[in-house]
Amino acid sequence: MLKRLMRAIKARLDALAAQxxxxxxxxxxxxxWCTTVDPDSHEFGAELSCEEANTMAELFRTHLYANTARQLLAEHAQNCAGAANHPEKEYAW
Ligand SMILES: [Zn+2]
Structure with a gap:
């Protein structure tokens, strides 16, 4: 019983370590990304699909780079024909 519990705890700790x-x-x-990309030449957003842009913006937002998220989506918007693909997000903190 104790060995099984220890194995379960170790498996959970290993999973947490991987996360x-x-x-x-x-x-x-x-x-x-947020400290090396030149903010005056953000062309990367224009090259991304809607899903890619949303995913990257959310990654930046959740790591407290809301300005980069906004810039990326602004760049993406230049070549995006489907604003409906972008849920309303508040990137101001
Ligand atoms: Zn789009």
């Missing part, structure tokens, strides 16, 4: 590793990688990606 933390993925979160750290996402955080590193956001930090690099």
């Amino acid at each position: 933390l590793e993925r979160l750290a990688a996402a955080r590193e990606f956001v930090e690099v």
